[in-house]
Amino acid sequence: MTAPSPPVLDIAALNVTFGHGARANRAVQDVSFKVARGEAYGLIGESGSGKSTVLRAISGLNPEYTGDILLNGTVLSHGRDKPFFRHTQMVFQDPYASLHPRKMVNQVLLEPLAIHGLGQRQERVDEALAAVGLGPAYRFRYPHQLSGGQRQRVAIARCLILEPEILLLDEPTSALDVSVQAEILNLLQRLRTERRLTYIMVSHDLAVVAHLCDRLAIMNGGRIVEELTVQQLRRGEASQPYSQELLAATTYRPMRAEDATV
Ligand SMILES: Nc1ncnc2c1ncn2[C@@H]1O[C@H](COP(=O)(O)OP(=O)(O)OP(=O)(O)O)[C@@H](O)[C@H]1O
Numbered sequence: 001m002t003a004p005s006p007p008v009l010d011i012a013a014l015n016v017t018f019g020h021g022a023r024a025n026r027a028v029q030d031v032s033f034k035v036a037r038g039e040a041y042g043l044i045g046e047s048g049s050g051k052s053t054v055l056r057a058i059s060g061l062n063p064e065y066t067g068d069i070l071l072n073g074t075v076l077s078h079g080r081d082k083p084f085f086r087h088t089q090m091v092f093q094d095p096y097a098s099l100h101p102r103k104m105v106n107q108v109l110l111e112p113l114a115i116h117g118l119g120q121r122q123e124r125v126d127e128a129l130a131a132v133g134l135g136p137a138y139r140f141r142y143p144h145q146l147s148g149g150q151r152q153r154v155a156i157a158r159c160l161i162l163e164p165e166i167l168l169l170d171e172p173t174s175a176l177d178v179s180v181q182a183e184i185l186n187l188l189q190r191l192r193t194e195r196r197l198t199y200i201m202v203s204h205d206l207a208v209v210a211h212l213c214d215r216l217a218i219m220n221g222g223r224i225v226e227e228l229t230v231q232q233l234r235r236g237e238a239s240q241p242y243s244q245e246l247l248a249a250t251t252y253r254p255m256r257a258e259d260a261t262v
Pocket residue numbers: 018019025027045046047048049050051052053054204
């Protein structure tokens with residue numbers, strides 16, 4: 001009998017504190033969860049509950065944490081190595097801020113290939129654009145010539161071009177018009193299936209998490225209050241009073257996949 005493979009990501013007793021002494025802010029406290037290959041895991045909670053801080057610790061953007069973060073069963077060093085940054089990519093909330101205004105899409109997509117020393121560059125650029133539903137002519141556009149949704153597609157293409165295993169999604173649709181949100185979520189869903197990607201997504205929007213994720217953790221005050229499957233979320237089956245309040249307080253309207261095409 002073969003041993004079960006370890007989770008892709010195993011977050012074990014993660015703590016992040018900002019500041020010292022009386023001013024210390026324990027932004028993340030004793031957070032643990034595991035994410036399997038191909039799974040989409042959501043972190044949800046009110047503003048300031050610590051969701052983004054968890055994501056930034058995983059991404060290596062904030063190396064000041066205690067606890068362990070394991071990738072495929074191996075504890076990551078706090079200073080991440082180059083292969084980590086190839087295989088774990090982050091999509092940010094605001095596609096307007098995350099693309100350089102003076103760089104054409106072609107340059108945006110060529111840069112990560114140069115950093116990681118990958119060849120067949122123009123083919124990879126065309127393939128990444130096609131994967132996010134943009135034709136090769138988009139190579140010669142500047143960000144200001146793109147809609148918000150198209151910019152977020154370019155930001156996703158910039159991740160995909162490195163053939164990552166994991167995408168860390170920080171509110172990837174909250175800066176977009178409602179009509180475009182479902183399009184981007186459907187695109188992310190299709191890419192996850194096609195490429196067996198693993199997602200961790202931060203959101204304050206239950207409908208967005210229910211649309212994309214298999215499981216989620218509800219956070220409050222830096223801690224995980226409760227983990228739920230998306231089926232439990234849809235049935236309103238939270239067991240903790242805080243989660244029940246959060247679910248009850250949210251006007252949760254499921255997104256319909258047919259609301260948008262990819
Ligand atoms: N770089 C930082 N320096 C100091 N404090 C920080 C820093 N980043 C986050 N914090 C604090 O950590 C706590 C958690 O913030 P975090 O951004 O993780 O919450 P969040 O749940 O993602 O909120 P939001 O939904 O508003 O983004 C907050 O009290 C915040 O003020």
